[in-house]
Amino acid sequence: MNPKQLAARIGQAVVVLVVTYTVAFLLLSALPSDAVMSRFGDPALGLSEAEIAAIREEMGVDKPLVVQFFTGLAGALVGDFGNSTQTGAKVGTLIADAAPHTLALAASSIGLAILVALLVAFLATLPGLGFISAFFRGLPSFMVSLPGFWIGILLIQFFSFQLGWIRIIEPSSFEGLILPTLTLAVPMAAPLIQVLIRSIDETQAMPFVQAVRSRGASEAWIFWRDILRNSLLPALTMAGLLFGELVGGAVVTETVFGRTGLGQMTAQAVSNRDTPVLLAIVLIAAAAYVVINLIVDLLYPVLDVRLRAPRTRSTSPQAAADHVSARVTAPAAELEEGPRA
Structure with missing residues (x-):
């Protein structure tokens, strides 16, 4: 760009x-x-x-x-949102206190969701697994149907009340992230898995995948080295949108777990008709979407060399056109690494 x-x-x-x-x-x-x-x-x-x-x-x-x-x-x-009509405090100060907690939750949730999506997509598209592959292909529909508050309550009941592994009253910073992260990662991973599976299926049908497989490469090598790289762009866009949504405030999750953050602040501002706080949170959510989308656009050429500006040594228009055509039709993995012997 x-x-x-x-x-x-x-x-x-x-x-x-x-x-x-x-x-x-x-x-x-x-x-x-x-x-x-x-x-x-x-x-x-x-x-x-x-x-x-x-x-x-x-x-x-x-x-x-x-x-x-x-x-x-x-x-x-200029970053001045005025004072809260409920507490009288500066809205900027309230946002500065709450935003780090929500950012930490958003980052950990999207990170876990990406890991789960990669693992499930690998198992769902691995040849020869039969009913196991079918199970993982149907898993996203089940995951996305689970309400967030229900997941959170079940996790609290099992890990906190039954097993006693994680405290929910005065937890440490790390403990306070575990269950909310799991709660958000489950429904977030579902659309990532669906997008990845569809993109991987399309990439697997390309001729270069068959060429690499004919050279004796293992399925894991082909997936992680060649297929995944050429299938990441749609999933990257989806991950950016999901992260922007989380930064805007995970209202239900932060309310269920009693976490300080933009989500809990939003719920309180709505109940108190605190207009300055609500306007600030809406702008922050919109800014998060804009910034994340810009970062995603900047990452596209890094992941796929077909989207990079062509560099030609010849000043001939026909030579430049031929060069661009070759870059567009070749898979990203071959353009980056060259043909394998």
């Missing part, structure tokens, strides 16, 4: 974030209540209408929606 394309992608990312903020702001503004009334409107607090109006003025929610929109957007573009 050249600098001009990178600049264009950054411009598109800014547009996506502005549109996301606009849609989120309009939807949250359409709610029948607001954070001030949710927190201070209880008659038991004994606040008069004048006192509530003063609080609304102090928080800036008494201004017209257009003014609130542009004020919030200008602050969001």
Whole structure:
């Protein structure tokens, strides 16, 4: 990706974030209540209408929606999301405290899901396994149908209450990641497995695979050395989308396990009508998708040399066209390593 394309992608990312903020702001503004009334409107607090109006003025929610929109957007573009209407704390501070916990959970979950997907896809596409291969091919449909909260409750019941292996009350940093990671990795691995199996089946039908197999290479060598590399791009795209979704907040999982993170913060902000916090989390989720997709695009040429810019020594247009055609039609493994003797 050249600098001009990178600049264009950054411009598109800014547009996506502005549109996301606009849609989120309009939807949250359409709610029948607001954070001030949710927190201070209880008659038991004994606040008069004048006192509530003063609080609304102090928080800036008494201004017209257009003014609130542009004020919030200008602050969001420089990283200032204002103050939480529920706690009064800086939203940026709340995000900074919660984001590392969610990032750690997202990274461990996607890592485990990728490992599981690679192993299952290998067993599902390995020739000669018969019903075992059929079992692993049907496994993703079962995995994706399992509700996340149900998986989490079962894991807590078995590993914490029955076996006593993992504490759920005041666990260590590592212990606190184990069960939530397993809970998220199971449904996340399912689409990765499906995409990998389909891509591997297509790659196995290519002539270069038969050529490598005819030279006496083992099936494991062919899979890990040749087939997998030429089948990774669709799975890489799916993994990027899944990681972006997790960064946006694993609400159910963090609520089940009582973990501090963006997911738990989202649930609390929704119940409290905390608009500044919700807007910040929506923008962070959108930014995560944009950044992950950009990273995935940058990784494509690294994994598949067919997508790299061709380098030709000849200035002839016909020679350049022939060179590009040869790169597109050759498998990535052969382009990188050359034909085997």
